[in-house]
Amino acid sequence: MKRQKLPIGIQTFARLREDGCYYVDKTALILQLIDEGSYYFLSRPRRFGKSLLIDTIAELFEGSEPLFRGLAAHGRWDWSKRYPVIRLSFGGGVIRDAADLGSKIDELLRVNAQRLNLACTQHDRRSRFAELIRAAERQYGQRVVVLVDEYDKPILDNLTRPEIAGEIRDGLRDLYSVIKDSDAHIRFAMLTGVSKFSKVSLFSGLNNLRDITLSSAYSALCGYTDTDVDSVFAPELEGLDREEIRAWYNGYNWTGTPVYNPFDLLLLFQEREFRPFWFETGTPTFLIDLLTARRTFTPDLERVIALESLLSSFDVDHIPTEALMFQAGYLTIDKVRRLPGLMQMTLRYPNLEVRSSLNNALLGALTDNPARQGVHLPRLYDLLLANDFPGLQQLFTAFFASIPHDWYRNNPIAQYEGYWASVFYSHFAALGLDIRLEDTTNHGRIDMTVLFNGHVYLFEFKVVELVPEGKALEQIRQRGYAEKYRARGEPIHLIGVEFSREQRSVVGFAVEPA
Numbered sequence: 001m002k003r004q005k006l007p008i009g010i011q012t013f014a015r016l017r018e019d020g021c022y023y024v025d026k027t028a029l030i031l032q033l034i035d036e037g038s039y040y041f042l043s044r045p046r047r048f049g050k051s052l053l054i055d056t057i058a059e060l061f062e063g064s065e066p067l068f069r070g071l072a073a074h075g076r077w078d079w080s081k082r083y084p085v086i087r088l089s090f091g092g093g094v095i096r097d098a099a100d101l102g103s104k105i106d107e108l109l110r111v112n113a114q115r116l117n118l119a120c121t122q123h124d125r126r127s128r129f130a131e132l133i134r135a136a137e138r139q140y141g142q143r144v145v146v147l148v149d150e151y152d153k154p155i156l157d158n159l160t161r162p163e164i165a166g167e168i169r170d171g172l173r174d175l176y177s178v179i180k181d182s183d184a185h186i187r188f189a190m191l192t193g194v195s196k197f198s199k200v201s202l203f204s205g206l207n208n209l210r211d212i213t214l215s216s217a218y219s220a221l222c223g224y225t226d227t228d229v230d231s232v233f234a235p236e237l238e239g240l241d242r243e244e245i246r247a248w249y250n251g252y253n254w255t256g257t258p259v260y261n262p263f264d265l266l267l268l269f270q271e272r273e274f275r276p277f278w279f280e281t282g283t284p285t286f287l288i289d290l291l292t293a294r295r296t297f298t299p300d301l302e303r304v305i306a307l308e309s310l311l312s313s314f315d316v317d318h319i320p321t322e323a324l325m326f327q328a329g330y331l332t333i334d335k336v337r338r339l340p341g342l343m344q345m346t347l348r349y350p351n352l353e354v355r356s357s358l359n360n361a362l363l364g365a366l367t368d369n370p371a372r373q374g375v376h377l378p379r380l381y382d383l384l385l386a387n388d389f390p391g392l393q394q395l396f397t398a399f400f401a402s403i404p405h406d407w408y409r410n411n412p413i414a415q416y417e418g419y420w421a422s423v424f425y426s427h428f429a430a431l432g433l434d435i436r437l438e439d440t441t442n443h444g445r446i447d448m449t450v451l452f453n454g455h456v457y458l459f460e461f462k463v464v465e466l467v468p469e470g471k472a473l474e475q476i477r478q479r480g481y482a483e484k485y486r487a488r489g490e491p492i493h494l495i496g497v498e499f500s501r502e503q504r505s506v507v508g509f510a511v512e513p514a
Contacts, residue, residue, distance in 0.1 A: 003235040008266045011051040013059050017067045024228045024262075027073035029221050030057055033190075033212075039179075040190040041209040042221065045252075045329025047263040047278055049222040050192040051091060054149045057190065058085045061145045083187055084136035085145045086112050095154035098167040104154075105129075105175060116140075129178045133185050143187035146179055152193035155316065160286055165316040169197070176206045183208070195327045196312045214308065214333075214343075219256025224265060226250065226258070236269040248274050251350035253333045261329075264353065278329075279357035287324065292365045294321060297418040299425045299448070301358075302437045304331060304347040311345065322347065330354055352432050359429035366423050368407040372399070373430070381431055384452055389495070393509035396424065396497075400505040408504055420499035421447070421461045449485075456485045456492040458514070464500050464507055472496030473510040482514035 007021035016023055030053075033040060044050050059067055063082040068074040088108050095101045105125050109132060113120050118135045122128040136144045154172065158165040179189050189209075196213060212218045229237070229245070237245075249264045267277040291298075306322040314323045325331040326347060335346040349355040360377075364370030376399055383391040400423075408414045428435055428450055436449040448459040458481050462472040473496030476482070482492045491513065498508030 001235050006236075006266045006270055008263075008270060011055060013052060013056040014064065014067055016052070022232055023071075024224055024232050025071050026053065026056065026221060027060070027068065027071045029218060030060065031073050031076055032217070033221075034188060037210055038186065038188050039209045041196075041211045041213070042190065042192045042218070043194065043196040043211075043213040043327060044192070044222045045261070045327070046194055047261060047281060048252075048329075049262050051089070051149050053222055054087070054089075054147045054190065054192060057188075058087060058145070058147055061085050061188065081142060082140070083142045083145050084116055084140040085147065086116075086132060086136065087147045087149070088112075088151075089149040090153045091150035094157050095168060096158075097164050098171050101154050101168050101171050105171075126174055126178055129175060130182055133178070133182045137185045144182075144185055145187055146189040148176070148189075148191040150193055151176070151191045152195045152197060155197070156195060159316070159319070162316050169316055173206075180206045180208050195314050196323075197314055211312075214255050216254075216256035219254040220259050222262075223252060223259030224262055225260075229260065229265065233265070233269065239272065240268070244274060248352045251332060252329065253350070255333055255336055276353045276357040279353055284328075287328065287330070288361055288365050290319070290324065291321065291362065292413050295413055295416055295418070296321065296422075298359065298362055298366075298422040298429075299437050301325070301331065302348060302355075302435070303334075306345055306347065308343040308345060330358055355429055356432040357430075359426040363423065363426045363430055366413065366419070366426065367399075368403050372402065373427070377427065377430055380427055384433075384450075384457075387455065387493070389493075389509070389511040393506065396427075396509070397506045399423075403504070405504070414504075420463065420501075424459075424461065424497065454490050456482075456488060456490050457495060458482060458485075458492065459495050459497060462496070462498050462508075464498050465502065469498060469508060470496070470510070472498050472508065473512065477512075485514075 005019055005021040007016045007019075007023070010016050010019075010021065042050070042053075060073060060077065061083040062085055063079055065074070065079045068077070090104065093104075095104060102125065109120070109125065109128055113132055116132075116136050116139065118132065118139060120128045120131045120135065122131045133144050133146070151172070154168045155165050158168060176191070179186065191209065196211070212221070224233075226246070245265075245268070249260045249268065250258055252259050252261065261278045263281070264278045268274065271277075304322055304325070306320075306326075310320055311323050311326050313320060314327060322331070329350070331347040332350040333345055334348040337344040337346075349358070360373065363373045367373070376395065379395055380392070383395060400420075413419055425435075425437070425448060428448070434451040436451070437447070447461050450457040450459070458476055460472040460476045473494060476494045476496060482494065485492055494512050494514050496508065496510045497506060499505070500507040
């Protein structure tokens with residue numbers, strides 16, 4: 001198979017097709033959408049191909065037949081019909097307040113009117129949008145297609161300023177309500193974005209949208225599946241470890257087929273090395289600040305349980321941690337339990353990239369000097385390779401001791417019990433090691449299991465102000481936690497780690513073979 005151009009950063013369907021780039025054919029799913037209904041909403045994390053999806057739908061309705069030759073839709077679409085398409089995208093630039101939003105909407109309506117050769121006379125934006133839709137249908141003799149990309153970005157850009165974000169939300173709600181009011185004139189409408197705002201806050205005037213975010217049939221509408229990677233991108237796989245590609249980048253799931261983030265894979269194929277390409281393009285400080293302010297016990301992020309209703313209750317003045325993490329792409333669906341009228345989700349990190357990079361970022365927030373982990377993480381890796389347990393104890397004792405007392409005193413997060421275990425765990429997670437948290441055995445739950453370099457490490461954490469000294473190792477030994485791993489035939493190490501809140505350090509680090 002011949003190698004083609006990698007469409008890095010390309011969001012325009014025509015350019016992608018005309019320039020001879022790789023293209024994962026989503027047109028069969030697009031036709032399925034069109035056949036099943038007319039009004040849709042889709043939430044996906046950033047850089048997942050939402051803009052390319054919107055552009056592809058626009059080209060299909062506008063009748064750009066040459067672009068679809070060789071694709072699934074070509075022989076199944078009526079190319080004799082051309083529909084007027086109105087496109088609104090809030091992806092470019094930053095909206096700073098309600099007035100800025102108004103100017104942006106004015107610009108978008110003006111550009112669409114010019115492209116469709118229409119003149120609008122209404123002055124207020126809501127009326128002008130409705131007039132544009134009616135005039136387009138009248139001019140072209142076909143009902144209108146309305147496509148909104150990054151519908152929520154103006155709000156997300158202002159989450160740290162709730163009052164401004166609320167004003168922008170209200171302005172967008174007024175604009176989007178026109179879509180429902182114009183039902184008689186609309187053939188197809190779709191809104192895409194990162195977040196799913198609660199219906200009462202943003203969609204109260206647009207309650208006829210079908211939300212396909214968690215529709216299993218459309219889980220792969222954006223992103224690349226394993227099959228896509230093995231077929232479309234087969235020429236790029238030579239020299240890369242296929243299992244390592246899966247571990248690093250696969251795993252995003254919306255109750256259907258798991259997918260890769262396209263941005264990650266395209267950069268991997270270009271650079272030929274494994275790096276957190278997606279994570280490095282824009283992890284918000286807001287997220288890290290929120291997790292630390294809420295004293296998030298970082299090991300808990302390995303396994304989060306939430307109802308579907310909580311994951312969609314996002315709003316300017318109510319941002320559940322689970323909803324933010326899920327919608328932004330830092331957690332994804334692992335399991336679904338369907339109850340009468342309810343859907344319970346078990347969430348997890350999607351892949352090694354997110355787990356490692358997020359914990360690395362959190363380490364910077366959990367300690368006084370983010371640069372310090374640049375020294376400690378490689379040292380931790382080397383000590384594990386050598387099974388140097390005295391060195392491990394010295395490393396973590398020195399790490400906690402190096403944090404100034406003033407930092408502890410001025411940061412409430414350092415006063416709670418889970419802080420110590422969070423810092424300890426995040427060091428291992430940031431290295432991308434195979435970690436099992438609260439791994440269930442017949443005798444209880446192990447705090448942390450690390451599988452590395454042909455060895456099994458079983459950790460138990462205790463705070464000495466709460467339990468007697470020596471209790472951590474005693475618990476691992478007495479409860480027989482090692483029995484679960486005997487069949488692996490690998491050396492097993494029992495490690496009891498004890499912290500002291502008063503001394504602000506590791507005060508116990510007992511190790512014995514199982």
